[in-house]
Amino acid sequence: MNPEPFLQLDRVIHEKGRLAIMSLLAASPHLSFTELRDTLSLTDGNLTAHVRTLQESGYVAITKSYKGPRPLTTFALTPTGEKAFASYINLLEQIVQQMKQAQ
Amino acid sequence: MNPEPFLQLDRVIHEKGRLAIMSLLAASPHLSFTELRDTLSLTDGNLTAHVRTLQESGYVAITKSYKGPRPLTTFALTPTGEKAFASYINLLEQIVQQMKQAQ
Numbered sequence: 001m002n003p004e005p006f007l008q009l010d011r012v013i014h015e016k017g018r019l020a021i022m023s024l025l026a027a028s029p030h031l032s033f034t035e036l037r038d039t040l041s042l043t044d045g046n047l048t049a050h051v052r053t054l055q056e057s058g059y060v061a062i063t064k065s066y067k068g069p070r071p072l073t074t075f076a077l078t079p080t081g082e083k084a085f086a087s088y089i090n091l092l093e094q095i096v097q098q099m100k101q102a103q
Numbered sequence: 104m105n106p107e108p109f110l111q112l113d114r115v116i117h118e119k120g121r122l123a124i125m126s127l128l129a130a131s132p133h134l135s136f137t138e139l140r141d142t143l144s145l146t147d148g149n150l151t152a153h154v155r156t157l158q159e160s161g162y163v164a165i166t167k168s169y170k171g172p173r174p175l176t177t178f179a180l181t182p183t184g185e186k187a188f189a190s191y192i193n194l195l196e197q198i199v200q201q202m203k204q205a206q
Contacts (some may be wrong), residue, residue, distance in 0.1 A: 006123035089190075092202070
């Protein structure tokens with residue numbers, strides 16, 4: 001078995017909450033705080049912490065605006081985030097193939 | 104996108120060091136401490152901590168014996184570990200499929 005793909009996995013994306021967030025954002029142009037939180041059953045605190053980590057890595061952009069009188073926070077993948085996500089999927093696919101052969 | 108497979112990922116196996124250890128053990132009947140450490144370029148402390156977590160979860164069995172005058176520690180997946188690994192691969196495969204569609 002080749003351990004390289006395991007070692008190369010991006011720790012920022014690999015955490016399962018962030019992996020779910022990145023996957024949802026890859027499938028939509030942008031999502032609101034509420035949409036992400038409710039789809040993934042995360043607490044406000046957990047979602048905030050994960051999004052901060054993703055933002056600090058340059059993977060997610062945060063937009064604050066208003067929907068009528070209410071503040072609206074939306075998230076979207078950045079081009080850097082899209083590239084990192086694509087590399088991660090690629091590695092994960094190699095790993096799944098290796099794991100299936102290992103069994 | 105269905106968030107279920109993400110939420111179901113086993114945190115014990117998902118950590119990338121432990122994922123690599125489980126995959127190596129799935130491919131071999133048993134491996135020594137030195138073999139695992141050197142293949143994965145882990146420190147003694149890291150490998151010890153990961154193996155302890157895997158042992159506490161019932162996924163890995165540790166055998167201490169002697170090779171000539173030298174103590175030899177070897178690791179192997181337990182039947183519980185094999186089942187957990189199989190479920191994990193299954194979920195990960197679903198996730199890779201979803202992620203590829205999300206792009």
